[in-house]
Amino acid sequence: MRASQRARGEDTGLVDRLLELDERRRSAITRADSLRAEQKQLGKRIGQAAGEERESLLAQGKDLAAQVKEAEAEQVEAEEAFRELQAGLPNLVHPQTPAGGEDDYVVLKHVGTPPTFDGDPADHLDLGERLRALSTERGAKVSGARFYFLTGVGAQLELALLNLAVAQATEHGFQLMIPPVLVRPEIMAGTGFLGEHASEVYHLEQDDLYLVGTSEVSLAGYHSDEIVDLAGGPYRYAGWSTCFRREAGSYGKDTRGIIRVHQFNKVEMFVFCRPDDAESEHERLLAAEEEMLAKVELPYRVIDVAAGDLGTSASRKFDCEAWLPSQQTYREMTSTSNCTTFQARRLNTRYRDADGRPQPAATLNGTLATTRWLVAILENHQQPDGSVRVPEALRPYLGGREVLEPAG
């Protein structure tokens, strides 16, 4: 289904086709099951029989074995057809998700006031270079376009930010995780990133492993093929990882500075819960993101992302966008998605319902802090002399420093 069709909420008849394939799958299973039962009984008789009787039973068994083989092939085929169609479908869109594409988001609220400056504010690259906090030139020299070094105070600022995020996550009951950043194909596919966004993902051909663009991928895979016990409430994780993105198709976009890069660090929240709890967990994740933004004192707005811009796995998505003085616009800092049961179905992560039957769980994710935040922090807290005021919440993580001064 194309994004435009999702945006319009059209029923393309795929549901009917899916139900039809499911019916075919079930009848194939039933047929194979009963043939296997017959074969089992016959095998028992052969074991006890002798002489002529045994010979005739053996012939029967041979014939039956062929039938079983055929029925099993049919079952496999039916199951594959079902899975294939299911794999091609994006998640169902939440009824409250705005219709439309990239520009059809709904602004839910504004928080904070964009700072005012005498004259033009410097952008994060100028500020960062003067602080000797980052070098994109050397990043390009060593690794190519969209790579950078965080140097000295820049590296410290990043660790401070991420540590603040970790501290908040931990306080809120999220278990800290440092996950692998290389994952198997089925995990990457299970999270929905090999659909529309396949070209965004780095693939190591020699090993058939994918570099994750977010720790969401690894964390989603953590409980794959498991039945999780949600009786005591949702599982809440916070993953710290480096993220890798090819940024294919974004040539010429955000080439200056470190807004859009191939490699960055992120603290990501990830939740497994019962589908009934997904919406309230989503609100929780959004609240946690807003709390982080407040701590680093950034003006931002919250948008409800429109259906056509949801990606494959999200049912609903809220982005927090911070104000960037150099661009006089809001740019994405966080994104939280309710993936309902989409990822869990593919990764086979289930929980037991009230009757004790395994059902697909719901998964949600949300950004708590990323390297990109440095952009907003530098720009919003810059002072006329090129120094940058350190938000109070970050100071304990920077040895108490209140301001970052330009070098030399």
Add this chain to the structure above:
RNA sequence: GGAGGCUUCGCCUAGUUGGUCUAUGGCGCCGCACUGCUAAUGCGGUUGGGGUUUACGCCCCUCGCGGGUUCGAAUCCCGCAGCCUCCGCCA
């Protein structure tokens, strides 16, 4: 990279001359009984998944994973993965 060993139902474990293995025993867990608490003891239950059923239940699959041989595979053959040991190499 090379050689060898291992992988059984939550944990430990029996089982490899192919056929009542419909997988043994212990621990743990659940229920009941007994004991005025706890504990101990006794009896019973307990792999997981899927299909079907109003329900009771019935059926199939599941011995790391995937193939193969066979009427029939935990057991035989092939491939793969993971873990362990030794050797080699290495930031």
